[in-house]
Amino acid sequence: MLTNRSKLVVKKEMTFAEKIYLPAILSGVAITIKHLFRKKATVKYPEKQREISDVWRGQHVLKRDDKGAERCTACGLCAVSCPAEAITMVAAERKKGEENLYREEKYAATYEINMLRCIFCGLCEEACPKEAIFLTDRIVSTDYGRNGFIYGKDKLVESVDERVDVTKRQTPAVLAFKQQKRLSHNK
């Protein structure tokens, strides 16, 4: 009664028109037949895809820098921030002569995301100090088994010649947020 929105339930006798059901049935039938000719809400998926937002959060990508070296330094902040605990990694030390492969002195030898656990919240991207992981507008494809959904570095790291565009997700609000994080070491 605090909000005055609760309604008192009255169990009143049905009128004759209600008792014989027919008027109600006729009005119901009229409603359903109207829907028969209505535009269908279905999107026929494989042939047609729904338009998705610019900031859509889909399959992840591990970015390389301009020279083609992996940005990830295996700090583990993404794994820590992940609410679904979908990310695991094993760190390794960069050897001499691998400077063109890995940007930092420590890198991720293995990096796995379980796409069945992932909830695509984007917290890994937010936590990453190296701008290494991003969510993209790609949709994670289906598979028959569970193992197929554990994406390793082979699927996650972008190839040198075919860079994945993540600029669409860099909205002014995101850039302002990153400014605050003062990622001077990434320049």
Added chain:
Amino acid sequence: MSEFLIYKLILVGSVFGITLFVAAYSTYAERKVAAFLQDRVGPDRAGPFGIFQPLADGMKFIYKEEIIPVVSNKFLFVLGPCLAMLTAMMAGVLIPWGNTLIIGDQVYSLQIADLNVGILYVFGVVSIGVYGIMIGGWASNNKFSLLGAIRASAQMISYEIAMGLSIIALIIMTGTLSLGEISAQQAGGVGGDWNMWNVVYQPLGFLIFIVCAFAECNRTPFDLPECETELVGGYHTEYSSMKLGFYLFAEYINMFVSSAVISTLYFGGYNFPFMNDLGLDHNTISIIGTVVLFAKISFFIFFFMWIRWTIPRFRYDQLMNLGWKILIPLAVFNIFLTGLVMILLK
């Protein structure tokens, strides 16, 4: 004599085939109609617009694992779906699928058997149909199945009374039990000879009949025997593979036969307006008449589906109230009214 047998065999074969075909495509139509009424597209992957969906469904049913529960009564468990299917198919024998065809000097009737007790036979066969459900539900040795079976038998027996009474008024009017003659009486209709379909004279009887037909076919709003929300699957909870397929299929055959009976009794059967004013020869009119009959049947099948996706299920007490306290008195009143008018007209 052998010619007669061959002709009847061809007729029986084609009616059997058409019934199965229509029932198979009713399952497809049901899903399509349901989808369209809910702003969806429905099955559209198997062939263009999904027209091979019934074949795919049938294949799936056949290749599914067949499970017979250990605690069930195996003989009755198998007998249930057979009986449901058998009785569903049997009623189609009496429907006049069209007027006569004259080839040479031979007259061929498009009705397999024109019994003089036609309607009674239909009722008899339909009421055996309840045994298929009852036996299946009981033999499963499962509480939900048994509850579903009890509901089914109670419902079908209650509504059969009102259905029979609603027919009596029609019989008083037509003076015959034969479906062939009832069809023939409604010939013409609008056009040169004014002769209305029975529904014009018997609107109340038609209303009672169609409500009871819904209940007899266990269709929504009377689908209590198999309501998923309460009884898992009702009488066919324990069934799998093609035996389940037979139960579901029998429901669609029943729907087809009910639609045919409704069309024949109340909507002129194979007759259509202006049929005697077109000046066409007898055989052409007969063929058009058969097409018209199937159009009427298709409409009623659509109507069955339309209602299913409009009205929610009745509660059990509402169902019994409607059957015993409303429909039966109404049907008796209808008999009284029809009898009175018939006496006054004489």
